[in-house]
Amino acid sequence: MDRSVIRGNLAGVICMIVWSLHFPLSVAILNTWDPLALAPVRMGLAGITVAMAGLLSGQAGAMLALARNSRFVLVSFVFGLSGLFFIIGQSRVDAVSAAVIVSSMPIFSALMGWLEGQERPGLKLMLAIGLTVAGGVLTSTVSAQGSGVAGSLSGILFTLAGVIAYVWYTRQLVVAFVDTPDMSKVAVSMLVSVIPCSVILAFFAAAGTTIEADFSLATLGLIVTMAGMSVGLSSVLWLWTGRVVGVTVAAMHHNMVPFYVIVMAALGGAIVTGQHMAGAVLVISGAVLAQLRSRNRKIGMTQPVAPGRENPEAK
Structure with a gap:
């Protein structure tokens, strides 16, 4: 691997470790916040945080151009x-099913890449995806057992829709807007995403749904930390990883999240089992296999960006 690919994979590792902080923070915040209320607040604060960093980096013009781009x-x-x-999906499906669906991100990315003419899913890529999905499922299921939440078809469909929409969003930003700084893309997309989240929140509030929100300093501190780090910073690193090593490989990194979460829990006394370790090894093996050098690959899959195409603002 050349240096850009190594840096891209390192960004992916750091991204998923930072993103893993989202889970314990969310557990604490959702004790006193309704998810519908938290969604626009979280995205808005993350967008503002990244936008401020972008302004300091001289990206005001890039952000304004994106905001005007339909x-x-x-x-x-x-x-x-x-x-x-x-x-919605996570509130209606058991944790094991949700973990399995999220672990399928590389499959949807590869399928989209094939339909877009960006990827040619050969045997090596299919084997790599199989390894990472198996590793993600293996690690997730041992971490998620005993959730006590009954699964449902609607929950599975909503969760599946969330995964597909997120992969499509990532591929669009990485492929269609490859020359735009990552911080600008993250900042504007997050600020714009507040609009649909707020509209849906207003709809449920108008319908008489009780929306719980705790504005104590302690809880607000957790929300700001989650928005700035586990959402804002991880999103910038996520796009950087996808741009350099490809969205499909970046999605493979995502399957390490359950392992990182359980390692963090281990610091508080949880046990890291052999199943966790085996899952991590499978994910790492798949990601490495997918990036073994092959010729004539295109951006958006397992192809590193050509020298000079990296955005220094994303570093």
Whole structure:
């Protein structure tokens, strides 16, 4: 692997470790916040945080151009809806089913790449995807057992829709807007995504649904931390990873999240089992296999961006 690919994979590792912080923070916040209320607040604060960093980096022009781009606005709306689909789906499906569906992200990315003419899913890529999905499922199921939540068809469909929408959003930003700085894309897409989230929140509030929100300093501190780090920073690293190593390989990195979460839990006394370790090995093996050098690959899959195409703002 050349240096850009190594840096891209390192960004993917850091991205997923930072994103893993989202889970314990969410557990604490959702004790006093309704998910529908948290979604626009979380995305809005994350968008503002990244936008401020972008302004300091001289990206005001790039952000303004994206805000005026109708295609980018549409993609951002889909991004907002993907988050809502996840929230609805996770409230209606058991944790094991949700983990299995999320672990299928590389499959949907490869399928989209094939339909777009960006990827040619050969035997090596299919084997790599199989390894990472198996590793993600293996690690997720041992972490998610005993959730006590009954699964449902609607929950599975909503969760599946969330995964597909998020993968499509990522591919659009990585492929169609490859020359735009990552921070600008993240900032504008998050701020625009607040609109559909807020509209749906207003609809349920108008319908008489009780929306719980806790504005104590302690809880707001957790929300700001989650928005700035586990949402904002991880999203910038996520696009950087997808741009350099391809969205399909970036999605393979995502299957390490359950392992990172259980390692963090281990610091508080949880046990890391052999099943967790085996799952991590499968995911890493798949990601490495997918990136073994082959010729004539295109951006958006397992192809590193040509030298000079990386955005220094994303580093």
